[in-house]
Amino acid sequence: MATCPVRFEFQCEKEKFTATHNIPRSLVTADPSQSQNAQYVKTFMDTVQPILKEHEPAARAASSTKCGICGSPTAKILLTPMSWLHIVADPFINVLANAVCSKASCEMTTRQQIQDLMAVASNQDDSVRPGNGGVNVTKTTELLPCKVCGKMEKTSRCARCRVVAYCGKEHQKQDWPAHKQVCKSLAR
Structure with a gap:
């Protein structure tokens, strides 16, 4: 290569x-x-x-x-x-x-x-x-790994705060109890 x-x-x-x-x-x-x-x-x-x-x-x-x-x-x-x-x-x-x-x-x-x-x-x-x-x-955008598993491929940002990313709905739901505490305060 x-x-x-x-x-x-x-x-x-x-x-x-x-x-x-x-x-x-x-x-x-x-x-x-x-x-x-x-x-x-x-x-x-x-x-x-x-x-x-x-x-x-x-x-x-x-x-x-x-x-x-x-x-x-x-x-x-x-x-x-x-x-x-x-x-x-x-x-x-x-x-x-x-x-x-x-x-x-x-x-x-x-x-x-x-x-x-x-x-x-x-x-x-x-x-x-x-x-x-x-x-x-x-x-230019920051490439974010899934907050739960660290996977980089096909991650999507939280639609509200745009600060964290997840590889799918399952990990987003899994992290929601911790994330919801700060998500609203960071939403634009």
């Missing part, structure tokens, strides 16, 4: 760092419709997840020790990849690192803030993006 070196830019609270990894060349494409292709998304996530896991300790060290929402001690780091692989001349993946505590409400609020930020980035005029070569940018 042909590969291509791609820069991963980790945006953490204390500092930023960069790593370069070879990824399948098929992921670097100027075709904006590919980001909607289920096989492309699966290949992207299968490729990116181990890289994020590898750099999670460094991202944790470069992030705050306090939850960005409530100030409680950090329980985990959310790593959200934003693909800029459509910029074929200089492809990169921006990774947002956010410290969160163990409260579901803080994680969900943080995820909503990430979605808002991604929406702003998607709607920016291409002229303000360095190195894009005039390529049209498609809408």
Whole structure:
């Protein structure tokens, strides 16, 4: 399989760092419709997840020790990849690192803030993006795993809050007792 070196830019609270990894060349494409292709998304996530896991300790060290929402001690780091692989001349993946505590409400609020930020980035005029070569940018969305099983394929977001995803009705119903407590407060 042909590969291509791609820069991963980790945006953490204390500092930023960069790593370069070879990824399948098929992921670097100027075709904006590919980001909607289920096989492309699966290949992207299968490729990116181990890289994020590898750099999670460094991202944790470069992030705050306090939850960005409530100030409680950090329980985990959310790593959200934003693909800029459509910029074929200089492809990169921006990774947002956010410290969160163990409260579901803080994680969900943080995820909503990430979605808002991604929406702003998607709607920016291409002229303000360095190195894009005039390529049209498609809408950027956070790819979420099923909150119950972690599966990435064919997940759907909660229709009310849009912050969590499930692989089917069964897992959505299973998680509802825990999710309903914060869902209404996050609904737009």
